Amino acid sequence: MKVNQELCVGCGKCLPFCPQGAIHVENRKAFIDQDACVECGICVRQIECPRKAFYEPPEVNEWPRSVRKVFGDPTEKHQSTGVRGRGTEEVKTNDVTGRVKRGEIGFALEFGRPSIGTKVKEVEVVTIPLVEKGVVLEPCNPLTSLLDETGRVRDDVREEKILSAIVEFAVPFERFEEIAALVYDAAKHCKNTVFSWGLVVRYEEDGTIAAVPVLEKLGIHIPKNAKVNVGLGKPFCNE
Amino acid sequence: MSHSLHRRGTAESLSHDYILLVTAAAGINAAGSKDKLRRVLDVVWEVGPVNTGSNEVGTILSGVSIEEIKAGFTEIPRVRCVFDSADKMREVIRRLLEMDLGISVTVSGPRLEIEKICAEFGIKPHSVNLSLDIWGKKNELPEEEILEFITMCGHGMISRSLVVDCIEKVKAGRLTPEQAAVRMGSPCVCGFYNPTRAIPMLQKYVPAEKH
Ligand code: SF4
Ligand code: SF4
Numbered sequence: 001m002k003v004n005q006e007l008c009v010g011c012g013k014c015l016p017f018c019p020q021g022a023i024h025v026e027n028r029k030a031f032i033d034q035d036a037c038v039e040c041g042i043c044v045r046q047i048e049c050p051r052k053a054f055y056e057p058p059e060v061n062e063w064p065r066s067v068r069k070v071f072g073d074p075t076e077k078h079q080s081t082g083v084r085g086r087g088t089e090e091v092k093t094n095d096v097t098g099r100v101k102r103g104e105i106g107f108a109l110e111f112g113r114p115s116i117g118t119k120v121k122e123v124e125v126v127t128i129p130l131v132e133k134g135v136v137l138e139p140c141n142p143l144t145s146l147l148d149e150t151g152r153v154r155d156d157v158r159e160e161k162i163l164s165a166i167v168e169f170a171v172p173f174e175r176f177e178e179i180a181a182l183v184y185d186a187a188k189h190c191k192n193t194v195f196s197w198g199l200v201v202r203y204e205e206d207g208t209i210a211a212v213p214v215l216e217k218l219g220i221h222i223p224k225n226a227k228v229n230v231g232l233g234k235p236f237c238n239e
Numbered sequence: 240m241s242h243s244l245h246r247r248g249t250a251e252s253l254s255h256d257y258i259l260l261v262t263a264a265a266g267i268n269a270a271g272s273k274d275k276l277r278r279v280l281d282v283v284w285e286v287g288p289v290n291t292g293s294n295e296v297g298t299i300l301s302g303v304s305i306e307e308i309k310a311g312f313t314e315i316p317r318v319r320c321v322f323d324s325a326d327k328m329r330e331v332i333r334r335l336l337e338m339d340l341g342i343s344v345t346v347s348g349p350r351l352e353i354e355k356i357c358a359e360f361g362i363k364p365h366s367v368n369l370s371l372d373i374w375g376k377k378n379e380l381p382e383e384e385i386l387e388f389i390t391m392c393g394h395g396m397i398s399r400s401l402v403v404d405c406i407e408k409v410k411a412g413r414l415t416p417e418q419a420a421v422r423m424g425s426p427c428v429c430g431f432y433n434p435t436r437a438i439p440m441l442q443k444y445v446p447a448e449k450h
Contacts, residue, residue, distance in 0.1 A: 017426060019398035042396055042426045074242075074294045074394045074428055093264035093343045095365040108368070114245065114390050115399055116379050163395045183374075190375030196245045197371035203364050207354070211369065223370050225253060226350035227244050227260075230332065230357060231365035234268065234341030 001043055001060070003030045007053040014054070017046045019163065020117050038117055038163045039068035041075060064157045067120065070142060071162035091200045091229050098237035099200075104170045105211060106200030109183065111193055112164035118193035120146060121158035123167055126186040126195075127151035130169065133182065138168040170200075177214050184218065242393025243319075243347035243431050245370045247386055248440075250349070255436045256391075257328040257348035259283060261318040261335070268341060269315045275340045276316035277309045282338065286330050288320035292430025300424050300434060323435040325349075329356050336360060387440060388423060391433055396426040409444040416441035 003023075010028030022036035023043065030053065032043075044054045059065055069076050091100070100106040109126060112118035123143065130137070131151030137144045143165045146157050171179050183197065201211045215222055243258040261279050263269035280291070284305055292298030295311040322328050328346060335344055346353045350367065357364045373380065380386060381399040388402045389395075405419040414422065416438045424432035 016401040016404035017398060018400070019395055021398075021400065040396065042398075045428070046426060072395075074396070091366050091368040092260055092262045092345045093267070095343050096264045096267045100366060110245075113393070113395060114373065114386060115381060115395060116376070117395075187374035192376060194373050194375040194377060194380060196373055198244050199369045199371060200366060201369070202366045205363075207358075207363065209367060209369070215371070221372060223247075223372055224250065224349050224351070225244070225246055225347070225370050226353070227345055227347040227368040227370075228350060228353045228357070229365045229367070230344045230346060230353075230362055232335060232339075232341070232362070233264065233343035233365075236365075 001032055001037055001039065001041070001054055002057050003032060004053045004055055005029050007051040009051055011050060013048040013050065014043055014046065017042050017048070019115065020161075035161065037068070038072040038161055039065070040072040040163055041069075045075075064160055067146070067157050067160045068162055071165050091227055093233060094200065094202075094237075095229050095231045096233040096235060096237055098239045100170050100202065101239040102202045102204075103173050104202075105173050105176045106170040107168065107179070107183065108198040108200065109167040110164050110196045110198070111167065112162060113194070113196045116193050117161060117163050118165070119158065120160050120162060120165065121153045122190065122193050123165060124151065124153055125189045126167055126183060127153075129182055129186060130167075130179070133179070135169050135171060135179065138170070141166060141168040143167060173210060176211065177218065180214065180218055180220065184220065242429070244368055245373075245393060246347075246390050247383070248436075252387070252436060252440065253349055254325065254352070255323045256433050257322045257325065257346060257353075258431055259288075259318070259320045259322065259328065259331055260345040260347065262343050262345065263316050264343060265315050272342060273312050273314075273316050275342060276312060276318055278338065279335070279340065279342070280305060280309055280318050282334050283318065283320055283331050286322070286327050286334070288327075289323050289433055289435040290424070290430045291318070291320040292428065293317070293319070294429050297428055298424075298430040298432075300421060300427070300430070300432065319430050321431060321433045323433065325352050325356065328353075329359070332356055332360060332362075336362075384440075388437060391424075391437070392427040392431060394427070394429065396428060397423060397432065398426075401426070406441065406444050409441050410446060412446050416445060
C-alpha cells in the first residue's frame with residue numbers, strides 16, 4: 001500500500017491498525033515500509049484516517065508482489081496463485097467432500113500466525129523434510145503452487161513477506177506418529193516466525209478421536225478448543 | 240483455512256465463544272444453495288449472534304445489515320456467526336436439524352461442550368480440527384492477554400498495536416470497555432471476532448475511580 005502524501009496530515013491515527021508495524025510518521029507525513037507491508041488492506045479499510053489517504057498502487061497486483069495480497073487480504077478476489085484464499089475448506093465441508101477420510105489424518109501448519117507474519121521461504125523448515133519423506137502437499141492449497149518438487153520455495157517468491165500461509169497435507173494414520181514427530185522437530189528450526197498447528201481427523205464410530213492418545217504419547221498438549229464438523233451435510237461421505 | 244481455530248483464553252472466557260460455520264461445498268451441494276443459506280441466516284439471527292459478517296461486505300459490528308450480508312452471498316455461500324453461550328449454540332443446532340438442508344455445519348469452541356450438544360441431539364459428529372497451539376519463535380509473540388484478543392480474528396486483521404492502543408485508552412478513561420471492544424474488532428471482516436467476550440476482558444483495565 002501507499003499513502004497519498006498530498007492528503008496525509010501526519011496525525012498518526014492509522015498507526016495502531018497495521019498488523020506489521022509497517023507505517024511510520026516522519027516530518028508530519030505517514031510512510032509505509034514496503035518490505036514490511038503484507039498488503040492486507042487494513043489501512044485502506046480502517047475508518048479513522050481523516051483524509052482517506054491510503055491507496056493501492058498497481059504494482060500490488062503484479063507478480064510476485066501480488067502473492068502478498070493473496071496471503072494477506074481476506075477480501076482479495078484476484079487469483080494470482082490459481083486458488084482463492086489461504087487454504088482449503090478443510091474440516092468445514094469434510095462430511096461431504098471426504099477430504100480427510102477415516103484412516104487418514106490432515107495437518108494444517110499456518111506459518112506467520114498469529115500476528116508475526118512470515119517470508120514465504122520460512123515454510124521450508126517443514127516442506128522440504130516432508131517432501132523427502134514422500135508426503136504429498138495439498139494441491140488445492142495456494143502455497144503448494146509456490147513450491148518446487150523438492151518442497152523448496154520458488155526463487156521469485158521466496159523473499160515475499162506475507163501475513164500467513166498454510167502447509168496442508170494428509171497422511172495415512174499409521175504414519176501419524178512419524179510425521180507429528182517430524183513437525184515437532186521442524187519447530188525447533190523455525191527461528192524467524194511461528195506457526196499455529198491444526199489437525200483434522202475423523203471421529204471413530206464410538207465417538208473417540210484416535211489422534212489423542214498419540215499426541216499424549218508425544219507430549220503434545222491438546223488445548224480445549226476445536227472445530228467440530230457436526231455431520232449434517234448431504235450427500236454424507238462416510239469414508 | 241481455519242480462521243475460527245486457535246482462539247485462546249481461560250475456560251470461563253471461552254465458554255462465551257462459539258462460532259457457527261454453515262458452508263456449501265463447491266461441486267457438491269453449492270449449486271442453488273444461496274436461498275438455503277439465506278434462510279439459515281434468518282433462522283440463526285433470531286437466536287441472537289453477537290457478530291456475523293462476510294469477507295464480501297463486512298460485519299454487523301461495522302454497521303453492515305443482515306440484508307446486505309445475504310445480498311452479498313457468492314456462488315459458494317457461507318454463513319458465519321458468533322454466539323456467546325453454549326445454550327444459544329444448542330438452540331442453533333436444534334433449528335438447523337429441523338431445517339434439514341444438507342449443508343455442512345461446523346462449530347468452533349470448547350470441544351467437549353460441542354460433543355455434549357451433539358450427543359443430546361443424537362448426532363454423531365463427523366470430523367474435528369484440533370488446535371495444537373503455537374510453535375517456533377514464540378518469544379516474538381505478544382503477551383498472553385494480548386494474544387487472547389488478537390486470536391479472535393484468525394485472518395490476523397487485529398494488530399497487537401491496536402489491542403494495546405485500545406487497552407491504553409480504557410486505562411486512561413478515554414474509551415469504555417464497550418467502545419474499545421467495538422473499535423478493536425473493526426478490522427475483522429468476516430465476523431468471527433466476539434465483542435461480547437472482549438468486554439469483560441477489557442473491564443479489568445478500567446481505572447479504579449470509574450468502577
Ligand atoms: S496493507 Fe497492511 S501491512 Fe501494509 S501498511 Fe496497510 S495495514 Fe500495514
Ligand atoms: S491517519 Fe491518514 S492522515 Fe493521519 S497519518 Fe495516517 S495516513 Fe496520514
